[in-house]
Amino acid sequence: MRHLTAALAVAAVTVLTGPGAHAVASKQDPSPAAQPPEQEPASVTSIKVRPGKSKGTGRLTPIAGADKLIAPLGVDPACPAKIEIGMRSDARKAGYADLSVEIDQPLSASRSMLSSYLPPGYELGAKLLVAVPPNTPEGPYGLRLKAGDRTLAVPVEVVTPDKLDNGGNLALRRQVTASSQHVNANYPPCSIADGDNGSNGWAGGNGWNDATARAWPDTAAIALGSAKQVSRVDLYTLNTERYPASVYGLRDWDVQVQSGGQWQTVAQVRGNTAGSARSDFTPVTADAVRIVALASNGANDYTRIVEVEVR
Numbered sequence: 001m002r003h004l005t006a007a008l009a010v011a012a013v014t015v016l017t018g019p020g021a022h023a024v025a026s027k028q029d030p031s032p033a034a035q036p037p038e039q040e041p042a043s044v045t046s047i048k049v050r051p052g053k054s055k056g057t058g059r060l061t062p063i064a065g066a067d068k069l070i071a072p073l074g075v076d077p078a079c080p081a082k083i084e085i086g087m088r089s090d091a092r093k094a095g096y097a098d099l100s101v102e103i104d105q106p107l108s109a110s111r112s113m114l115s116s117y118l119p120p121g122y123e124l125g126a127k128l129l130v131a132v133p134p135n136t137p138e139g140p141y142g143l144r145l146k147a148g149d150r151t152l153a154v155p156v157e158v159v160t161p162d163k164l165d166n167g168g169n170l171a172l173r174r175q176v177t178a179s180s181q182h183v184n185a186n187y188p189p190c191s192i193a194d195g196d197n198g199s200n201g202w203a204g205g206n207g208w209n210d211a212t213a214r215a216w217p218d219t220a221a222i223a224l225g226s227a228k229q230v231s232r233v234d235l236y237t238l239n240t241e242r243y244p245a246s247v248y249g250l251r252d253w254d255v256q257v258q259s260g261g262q263w264q265t266v267a268q269v270r271g272n273t274a275g276s277a278r279s280d281f282t283p284v285t286a287d288a289v290r291i292v293a294l295a296s297n298g299a300n301d302y303t304r305i306v307e308v309e310v311r
Ligand SMILES: [Ca+2]
Pocket: 191, 192, 193, 194, 195, 196, 197, 198, 206, 207, 306, 307
């Protein structure tokens, strides 16, 4: 019952603190887009509660999902930098707990406060979105999470996509242009190049869903910033236990590259039923890479792409 009580309290808090009218309580497994009837999307700011064992010190501890945050400059505001933040209670008894969020100007955070009823040993986690205005100077900035008498400082590094440590993925944080975007704003095209290839954030801003049911082709083009040699593309489509790729994922597509202003097909995938597919091809110098989606495995036939990586 403890867990239930906390969950209810958190749901209430979400409504109070969420930035925008569409904030909803956390959903573990959001529905695929655009299955009729329309369903409310999961919020990117959904809050999660994790039980644990209290150390009984009486303290609150601010926590973060990473020891630093890289915030790319000049990216689509629909795909901001994200970091998991929260707090842990080592109190002896349940109580209300507050976490305050401070960030250096001109950066802005999606929330300034996280508050919840928190049983002993429980952790509360939420996604924090960090917006970088277009003219922000590159360099280090500060993000501070304060709970009780403790402050956790998380360095934020503002960099251009050219200076990102992209791990060899030339598509990371590059500009994406899609043939359409589902009316629901939680499927932005830029999300296919945000560095997160997991399906769990589906409907929460981590994948693109096109707007034209049963109409093909659909396209998503990623500009590489300058001419680059490419020879491999990995595509990740929606694939969760509840919404497997074999039923909801992309089935057929062409991989194209743009060279000298012309698009050419360098690889074709047909009959895919897996969550990801790798295409290797003869190295070619290209300014952009484009996925031409031709069919999905779903009866309602939308293109659903979580990530495209280019090497
Ligand atoms: Ca993604």
